[in-house]
Amino acid sequence: MKLEMSNIAFTRLQRECKEVVTNTEIAQTGIMIEILNESLTDIKGQIRGPPDTPYAGGLFDLEIKIPDSYPFSPPKIKFVTKIWHPNVSSQTGVICLDILKDQWAASLTLRTVLLSIQALMCSPEPKDPQDAVVAKQYMENPALFKSTAEFWTVRFARGKSGENEDYKSRVEKLRDMGVREEEAISVLSCNNWDLNKATVYIFS
Incomplete structure (x- = not known):
């Protein structure tokens, strides 16, 4: 039997989504999300390429899947838009970022994750590559x-x-x-x- 997402997780996700959608400061950094289903398990993210990087001016779409065990397990996030970056697979869009794996903490939010991905676009980690x-x-x-x-x-x-x-x-x-x-x-x-x-x- 599939575990449904708990009410606590759902309420928290609602709050997190609202935070990203309504916060003008976040919008200015070029981060947006779009909720794709009522259960909030499918979310489309978008990051504007940071200035002074090869990605400047680009709009990068992300697929965000929220597991039933959220926030105790990290969201599954990958680039839908193709990107040439050492920490993102140029074929599949899978991201190598510690907070999406073993460094995840329940206190992290969608906002912090998206900002971390944007920061990774500014400072790649070629010694820990995905590609x-x-x-x-x-x-x-x-x-x-x-x-x-x-x-x-x-x-x-x-x-x-x-x-x-x-x-x-x-x-x-x-x-x-x-x-x-x-x-x-x-x-x-x-x-x-x-x-x-x-x-x-x-x-x-």
């Missing part, structure tokens, strides 16, 4: 990492900065070969935008 390929690029070639993350922000997160024409033309070349755009961007990014390597990877 080893991105982390390697971040540590070995920071400029390439930055331009790649900016390109992903423009393509996937409705970012406003100008698109990298060089990267764009390489994506087009793979698309002309019948490769889906998302796959083309992903494989090029993983191969440091080397078109030959990316082509070999896809077609071998």
